[in-house]
Amino acid sequence: MRFSKALRELRHEFGLSSNTMAEKLGVSPQRYSAWETGKTLPDLHMLEYICNALNVPPDIFFDLSIERPSVIEDVIYEAKRLSTDDSRLILGIIKRLRE
Numbered sequence: 001m002r003f004s005k006a007l008r009e010l011r012h013e014f015g016l017s018s019n020t021m022a023e024k025l026g027v028s029p030q031r032y033s034a035w036e037t038g039k040t041l042p043d044l045h046m047l048e049y050i051c052n053a054l055n056v057p058p059d060i061f062f063d064l065s066i067e068r069p070s071v072i073e074d075v076i077y078e079a080k081r082l083s084t085d086d087s088r089l090i091l092g093i094i095k096r097l098r099e
Contacts, residue, residue, distance in 0.1 A: 003061045004038035010054050024053050
């Protein structure tokens with residue numbers, strides 16, 4: 001599970017023991033251990049505390065690219081729908097921005 005692995009790796013990077021991390025979050029060591037082993041997940045409120053404690057954004061714990069196409073794919077899809085005149089206009093704008 002991505003979350004548990006990321007949580008464990010981040011804790012190690014900060015040089016914290018699991019007991020210290022549990023104490024920092026105000027949960028029992030058993031509860032914290034269950035998150036790191038993937039037995040359970042914290043609720044969203046606790047995820048916020050974890051992110052604040054480690055000073056990381058929440059997306060570091062999840063692979064969000066699976067659920068959403070990349071920005072490049074979105075741009076390509078929209079570009080294919082443009083008329084020839086609109087395509088020329090956009091290419092002209094890009095050219096001017098590069099100068």
